[in-house]
Amino acid sequence: MFEKLRGVRDFYPEDYHGRKKIYESLCRTVDRYGFKEVCTPSIESLDIITKKSGDAIVDEIYAFKDKGGRDLCLIPELTPSVARMVVQRQKVLTKPVKWYSLSRHWRYERPQKGRQREFYQFNVDIFGSHSSRADFEILACGIECLLDLGLDNFMFHISDRKVLESFFSGLGISVKDAFNIVDKRSKVTEDEFFEMLSSIGLDEDWYKTLIEMLDINGNINECIGEISRISGDLDQGAQDALENLRQVGELLAYYGLEDYCKLDLSIVRGLAYYTDMVFEVFDKKKSMRSLFGGGRYDNLIGLFEGQEMPAVGFAIGLPMLEILMKEEGIWPEPDFGPDYFVVTIGDVDDVALKIIKSLRKDNVVEFSYGKKNMSNQMNLANNLGAKKVVIVGERDVKEGKATIKDMVSGEQKVMELKDLLE
Amino acid sequence: MFEKLRGVRDFYPEDYHGRKKIYESLCRTVDRYGFKEVCTPSIESLDIITKKSGDAIVDEIYAFKDKGGRDLCLIPELTPSVARMVVQRQKVLTKPVKWYSLSRHWRYERPQKGRQREFYQFNVDIFGSHSSRADFEILACGIECLLDLGLDNFMFHISDRKVLESFFSGLGISVKDAFNIVDKRSKVTEDEFFEMLSSIGLDEDWYKTLIEMLDINGNINECIGEISRISGDLDQGAQDALENLRQVGELLAYYGLEDYCKLDLSIVRGLAYYTDMVFEVFDKKKSMRSLFGGGRYDNLIGLFEGQEMPAVGFAIGLPMLEILMKEEGIWPEPDFGPDYFVVTIGDVDDVALKIIKSLRKDNVVEFSYGKKNMSNQMNLANNLGAKKVVIVGERDVKEGKATIKDMVSGEQKVMELKDLLE
Numbered sequence: 001m002f003e004k005l006r007g008v009r010d011f012y013p014e015d016y017h018g019r020k021k022i023y024e025s026l027c028r029t030v031d032r033y034g035f036k037e038v039c040t041p042s043i044e045s046l047d048i049i050t051k052k053s054g055d056a057i058v059d060e061i062y063a064f065k066d067k068g069g070r071d072l073c074l075i076p077e078l079t080p081s082v083a084r085m086v087v088q089r090q091k092v093l094t095k096p097v098k099w100y101s102l103s104r105h106w107r108y109e110r111p112q113k114g115r116q117r118e119f120y121q122f123n124v125d126i127f128g129s130h131s132s133r134a135d136f137e138i139l140a141c142g143i144e145c146l147l148d149l150g151l152d153n154f155m156f157h158i159s160d161r162k163v164l165e166s167f168f169s170g171l172g173i174s175v176k177d178a179f180n181i182v183d184k185r186s187k188v189t190e191d192e193f194f195e196m197l198s199s200i201g202l203d204e205d206w207y208k209t210l211i212e213m214l215d216i217n218g219n220i221n222e223c224i225g226e227i228s229r230i231s232g233d234l235d236q237g238a239q240d241a242l243e244n245l246r247q248v249g250e251l252l253a254y255y256g257l258e259d260y261c262k263l264d265l266s267i268v269r270g271l272a273y274y275t276d277m278v279f280e281v282f283d284k285k286k287s288m289r290s291l292f293g294g295g296r297y298d299n300l301i302g303l304f305e306g307q308e309m310p311a312v313g314f315a316i317g318l319p320m321l322e323i324l325m326k327e328e329g330i331w332p333e334p335d336f337g338p339d340y341f342v343v344t345i346g347d348v349d350d351v352a353l354k355i356i357k358s359l360r361k362d363n364v365v366e367f368s369y370g371k372k373n374m375s376n377q378m379n380l381a382n383n384l385g386a387k388k389v390v391i392v393g394e395r396d397v398k399e400g401k402a403t404i405k406d407m408v409s410g411e412q413k414v415m416e417l418k419d420l421l422e
Numbered sequence: 423m424f425e426k427l428r429g430v431r432d433f434y435p436e437d438y439h440g441r442k443k444i445y446e447s448l449c450r451t452v453d454r455y456g457f458k459e460v461c462t463p464s465i466e467s468l469d470i471i472t473k474k475s476g477d478a479i480v481d482e483i484y485a486f487k488d489k490g491g492r493d494l495c496l497i498p499e500l501t502p503s504v505a506r507m508v509v510q511r512q513k514v515l516t517k518p519v520k521w522y523s524l525s526r527h528w529r530y531e532r533p534q535k536g537r538q539r540e541f542y543q544f545n546v547d548i549f550g551s552h553s554s555r556a557d558f559e560i561l562a563c564g565i566e567c568l569l570d571l572g573l574d575n576f577m578f579h580i581s582d583r584k585v586l587e588s589f590f591s592g593l594g595i596s597v598k599d600a601f602n603i604v605d606k607r608s609k610v611t612e613d614e615f616f617e618m619l620s621s622i623g624l625d626e627d628w629y630k631t632l633i634e635m636l637d638i639n640g641n642i643n644e645c646i647g648e649i650s651r652i653s654g655d656l657d658q659g660a661q662d663a664l665e666n667l668r669q670v671g672e673l674l675a676y677y678g679l680e681d682y683c684k685l686d687l688s689i690v691r692g693l694a695y696y697t698d699m700v701f702e703v704f705d706k707k708k709s710m711r712s713l714f715g716g717g718r719y720d721n722l723i724g725l726f727e728g729q730e731m732p733a734v735g736f737a738i739g740l741p742m743l744e745i746l747m748k749e750e751g752i753w754p755e756p757d758f759g760p761d762y763f764v765v766t767i768g769d770v771d772d773v774a775l776k777i778i779k780s781l782r783k784d785n786v787v788e789f790s791y792g793k794k795n796m797s798n799q800m801n802l803a804n805n806l807g808a809k810k811v812v813i814v815g816e817r818d819v820k821e822g823k824a825t826i827k828d829m830v831s832g833e834q835k836v837m838e839l840k841d842l843l844e
Contacts, residue, residue, distance in 0.1 A: 002726055005463065005467060008464075008465060009463065010503075010507050032783075032785065033787075034787070034806075036438075037438050039438050042526060062465075067530050088432070089434070094805055099435070106464075108489055133790075304424055353676035364455075365455075369518055369548075370553055371553075
């Protein structure tokens, strides 16, 4: 038998139904924030991808040459393509640019639960604003995306990379190395964590200070003051970052969403392109499984040879939402039964098709393609899960009537044809 | 500047808006016929594509090896993937299987107007019915897809390959060669057409008969009788085909769509996989430009090692619909102006954000991310095309009020905050 490739997915109708409902819900949410939908190509020049992620990414993606010898690839994420689109029209776009997209991505990696070679992500980004209000909108919008899907057992852990950046660089420690280690904290023992940090030059006193900072974990507005108290002197960038976080926390509280947010400086997001505010969303139920994340990436547009332009956004993986909604029992199950199934007895195609056309104005209507007897047709109506059956028989038609049967209650009633045809 | 690849398309919001409206309209139409949406992967094993189209197609598509050395490709059309999906679940699927899909395809060919390297098609198929009623449903559904988009200047030219198959094979002429020539009729002179047919063995008398048959061009029910009169003896297959066409024509008339259909035996559709009823849709305005086509392909599922299963369907290219709708002036232009833009004066974020949240339940609401003065904010509201502006000022807020300005009429009214917050 011919088979699909490993790590890709066939969506049969029952699978696609829920996926589309999720997409529609996400669109409704972000539309209300004024985001506009865009769509990028699935293939790009390879250099657009390596420009953002470095050459090493080539080993993890579908890269190939086209017949003209050009290096291209299936896009492994949306951001480079969107950045390219922004740069192309940077001068004429009304700022801030607020875009979203559901897009298909490909990575050549070992398939596992929730991680396929072909996968779908929902991206939301704001370009052109430095403001804490843009940070707030991205967070509020991300929170409401989940709430509108019926999910509420999650927590947004929010930080700003500038705080720990200032802390480590003030001590003369490589920020990149330090962030790589901080990112691994939950995966190693406390001793190992200390060893790793010690090896890049953090002494025991500063280690204790760091741990105190990383352990801050609570309401943004309540915790923000603690940071400067613990950390000691912070440079201007970090102080601005704290003020930004304070404003974000305030706006989230005004907006009534602060209960879904925590300050958590241990969130640094390994990805090098984030610059300031970062966040990661965790499932409160399943031992803090990470759901998705986002943040500010003010340097990316410049990297793509555009004028420097601040940006903030997030990407949600749809497989993750599907797993979560199924666990919560809120995955939208389809009801594929047609509203009407039209059964014909004898030579009544003329009338039956006129009834079908009339009902199809507002309803899903099916009928048997084979010329079967009445009980065959009723069986098919049943198998399809039809809600009502219209029985069009020769004798009834002569009297200008047809019978409607409610397939749930079993009730039958005779109707005037002219009413059915209106 | 980084650029997109040649032959692919960036959809900016104003482009994507219309594309999505088309998709939504197509979905609404086919949903009412009881079709269910499916989604296939974008990558497939190369052998699935060559199985249907032959090895020569490899030169026209994006085919490459993955890191495991497997031959794969970006799908150039949907049918092979859908056939694979049907075969995989052939035993458990309720027949007839009625599926649709909007999918992205790739072909490596010279880009031109309406023909890109990355393109979108809407596919609709019925698997599991031999019946003229299934043929009818595909035709009716295709017609209504266009009508529901607001298009009505088109004609479905319908034929059945079995008729000319019988004619040519009865004369001992290669059907494949003959169809290739018939397909080219509109592109060559009459003399050339005769020369070509003559070279594969058609004599002048039979040529005249053929031309008479090809020139039949009118209402199916009126013309169907002429065919047997002109053609002389037809084999059983052709006679069955004519009977099927007669039934299809009758059903289309009952359904009120016969004015959009013509019998036209010159439609043979070069593609080898069609077996019986075939159709091609033409624009009546622009010298009969071909819009899309479809037909019956009863052998494909067998080819994919499934049990033989009849199938009928069509595929519409979205770029073609876009060109057509733009020409007709019915392309859905977006109105991206938010329903409300909230302007703040002074320290009123608390109230302003509560108003925004409340209005966002049912409306698109935006506000300024920068802390600008009132005239800057009004300008932004104007640039965004906001329909109404809510002005939240410190003094008003103290009195429990806010002002709403209608940006079209210029009218202003003062509202109670509590009404805005409900």
